[in-house]
Amino acid sequence: MSVKIGNAPFHNRVQDGIENDFMRKAVSSAQGRFRSGRRNAAEELGDWEDWRTLGEEIRSHTLENIDFYLEKLSDAVSNRGGNVYFAQTAEEANQYIQDIVKRKEAKKIVKSKSMVTEEIGLNAALEEVGGEVVETDLGEWILQLDEDPPSHIVTPALHKDKGQIRETFSKKKGYEKTDDPEELALFAREQLREDFLSADVGITGCNFAVAESGAITLVTNEGNARLATALPDTQISVMGMERLVPTWEDLEVMVSLLTRAAVGQKLTSYVTSLTGTRLEGEVDGPEEFHLVILDNGRSKILGTEFQAALHCIRCAACINVCPVYRHVGGHAYGSIYPGPIGAVLTPLLDGYDDHKELPYASSLCAACTEACPVKIPLHEMLIRHRQIIVERENKAPKMEKLMMKGYAKWASSPAAYKLSTKVAKPGLKPWTEEETISNGPGPLKGWTNARDFPAPSKQSFRSWYKSRRKREESE
Amino acid sequence: MTIKKRERFLENLASNLGRPRVQKVERPQYSVSPQQNVYRGYSMDDLMDVLEKQCKAIHTDFINTDTTNLGKILLDTIEGYNGNAIITANDPRFQKYGIEDLFDSLRQDGKEVHVWNSEKGKDNQVFAESADVGITFSDITLAESGTVTLFNDKNNGRSISLLPKTYIALIPKETIVPRMTQAAQIIQKAYKEGHAVPSCISFITGPSNSADIEMNLIVGVHGPIKVTYIAF
Numbered sequence A: 001m002s003v004k005i006g007n008a009p010f011h012n013r014v015q016d017g018i019e020n021d022f023m024r025k026a027v028s029s030a031q032g033r034f035r036s037g038r039r040n041a042a043e044e045l046g047d048w049e050d051w052r053t054l055g056e057e058i059r060s061h062t063l064e065n066i067d068f069y070l071e072k073l074s075d076a077v078s079n080r081g082g083n084v085y086f087a088q089t090a091e092e093a094n095q096y097i098q099d100i101v102k103r104k105e106a107k108k109i110v111k112s113k114s115m116v117t118e119e120i121g122l123n124a125a126l127e128e129v130g131g132e133v134v135e136t137d138l139g140e141w142i143l144q145l146d147e148d149p150p151s152h153i154v155t156p157a158l159h160k161d162k163g164q165i166r167e168t169f170s171k172k173k174g175y176e177k178t179d180d181p182e183e184l185a186l187f188a189r190e191q192l193r194e195d196f197l198s199a200d201v202g203i204t205g206c207n208f209a210v211a212e213s214g215a216i217t218l219v220t221n222e223g224n225a226r227l228a229t230a231l232p233d234t235q236i237s238v239m240g241m242e243r244l245v246p247t248w249e250d251l252e253v254m255v256s257l258l259t260r261a262a263v264g265q266k267l268t269s270y271v272t273s274l275t276g277t278r279l280e281g282e283v284d285g286p287e288e289f290h291l292v293i294l295d296n297g298r299s300k301i302l303g304t305e306f307q308a309a310l311h312c313i314r315c316a317a318c319i320n321v322c323p324v325y326r327h328v329g330g331h332a333y334g335s336i337y338p339g340p341i342g343a344v345l346t347p348l349l350d351g352y353d354d355h356k357e358l359p360y361a362s363s364l365c366a367a368c369t370e371a372c373p374v375k376i377p378l379h380e381m382l383i384r385h386r387q388i389i390v391e392r393e394n395k396a397p398k399m400e401k402l403m404m405k406g407y408a409k410w411a412s413s414p415a416a417y418k419l420s421t422k423v424a425k426p427g428l429k430p431w432t433e434e435e436t437i438s439n440g441p442g443p444l445k446g447w448t449n450a451r452d453f454p455a456p457s458k459q460s461f462r463s464w465y466k467s468r469r470k471r472e473e474s475e
Numbered sequence B: 001m002t003i004k005k006r007e008r009f010l011e012n013l014a015s016n017l018g019r020p021r022v023q024k025v026e027r028p029q030y031s032v033s034p035q036q037n038v039y040r041g042y043s044m045d046d047l048m049d050v051l052e053k054q055c056k057a058i059h060t061d062f063i064n065t066d067t068t069n070l071g072k073i074l075l076d077t078i079e080g081y082n083g084n085a086i087i088t089a090n091d092p093r094f095q096k097y098g099i100e101d102l103f104d105s106l107r108q109d110g111k112e113v114h115v116w117n118s119e120k121g122k123d124n125q126v127f128a129e130s131a132d133v134g135i136t137f138s139d140i141t142l143a144e145s146g147t148v149t150l151f152n153d154k155n156n157g158r159s160i161s162l163l164p165k166t167y168i169a170l171i172p173k174e175t176i177v178p179r180m181t182q183a184a185q186i187i188q189k190a191y192k193e194g195h196a197v198p199s200c201i202s203f204i205t206g207p208s209n210s211a212d213i214e215m216n217l218i219v220g221v222h223g224p225i226k227v228t229y230i231a232f
């Protein structure tokens, strides 16, 4: 079990993405909206850079002492009547959860959106033991009905249009109304209410756990996570081991950063902080609560130069500014974690073998690093990945080798080179968008299909290339 | 309750960090604290203005009134929501502000007003599910984000602000603070003093919504579709 989705080679996945016109438009307009939302929210705060610094400091401190804080968290949860299970692998986590479902003879399980349960393939594991699993986040429900993987970590069904969604609803659920988004959502509300009311188990992820008091905090907008934790008698929350903060005061800073960076909201509609089981006399909330804390490859990253990748709070800001993501879409990454953070994290969690192309799916423009609310040096990590792949593992992806060979040939013929550098600026104009070339002619074409090629600057190509190399070397 | 497989897990983390397990960690002094500066020095009226403005951004109706007119405004709002079935928290503040009388008169008009009763168990949820309006007080109100904070307990079930189609939050002025920072401080202090943290703390910011279909904002998904805040 892993973060990997599908077996299609990288090249084909990229091609599929590029040929999917609706997806590209949807992604590009979503990126625009996400970006301006984040910018406005950041501007309003005034001292956004201080916020980022604070976010980074809190994350660094937490990860440096993660064993201590996890111990505290598990004690606190247990003191409040919860059970804690430390799972080294996806299999262990799934096994533990399967056992609960079997013991409870649970028939229906409602889930609120969680990337970590996608990561471990929990739905398949639950179905194995006869549980009916219902994804209740609107986007996830659409994908579940259509048996499609997510393409974005905040809005998972970003690649689908409302016509397709209407189709899916009518085919799978007998929906008869229009493709008006409000009507579609109302239908989902009615259908899923039944599921919430009859569910035996509710499963959630966890945005942040507070080590000190044992509170599991869920940051959502639709209300499905509240329903999934208020109504069923058993609640299981699964968290990546790094998703914790020391205290409530740290929590509020991280939540503020998350909601602003993710969607430009000051807070999402619901920030719900759950501690243990329901207390005596309470009607809502679970009588049985389990917290599953998952490693699944994360601990290998601790103590390495990539440790800061564990600071990620899954806000998707880096994805929303990424020019490569804009062109290829989420599925091209072949991982449930797409975009720059996916390109950094996926090879770390799942090895280079299947994902050696990912660090190359970047133009190294550094927009991701600038957007990241906890200052993870994403593009520098991508460069390190490339160095490791090339130097130590000698696994430079075929496409890169091929294209660079072609480029070498093209550039080594002086006449051809001169001609093309001279015409480069005007010649490339029609493809130039915000200083990157998104789909160039001739030798650049295959290459730019996979990543944006920086527009030739006014300085000569050769000296630009030289100084760029130097810059990379000095990093 | 049980904690399973903890030791090997934590040992592995410590060893990857290249040190023995740590027994004591002081929370460091961070180099900056921008969260403390937001709306510093704002008066109650200033914060009220912030809150009112923010409500527009979160698709929430906002009414600023006083204790004398609270009942009438609440009644108007309930009527505006076609409220025939109403569920409320079991909160002494309803008595304190004279709202219980309003509920009695609604009952006489043939409306159903259900006060959360922990002895009735799941029946509370059943009523809430078909209710038109849920009403609670806000325990802490965050001006910046337009958020009401509820300490849910046996008298204030989570369902009240969640299952009905509409939700009304009553906001006593003295509950208004600049932002989540102050709420976190209050909760942390209570925890340190040995009070049990509520099993559920709900920070609610307007109606439920989603951007999952083509990134269009849809107001009203699984939680309430319409929300009104009444400050007094």
Ligand code: SF4
Pocket (backbone or CB within 6 Å): A261, A311, A312, A313, A314, A315, A316, A317, A318, A319, A341, A368, A371, A372, A373, A374, A375, A376, A378
């Ligand atoms: S790497 Fe940074 S920007 Fe990207 S999802 Fe994680 S926290 Fe957000």
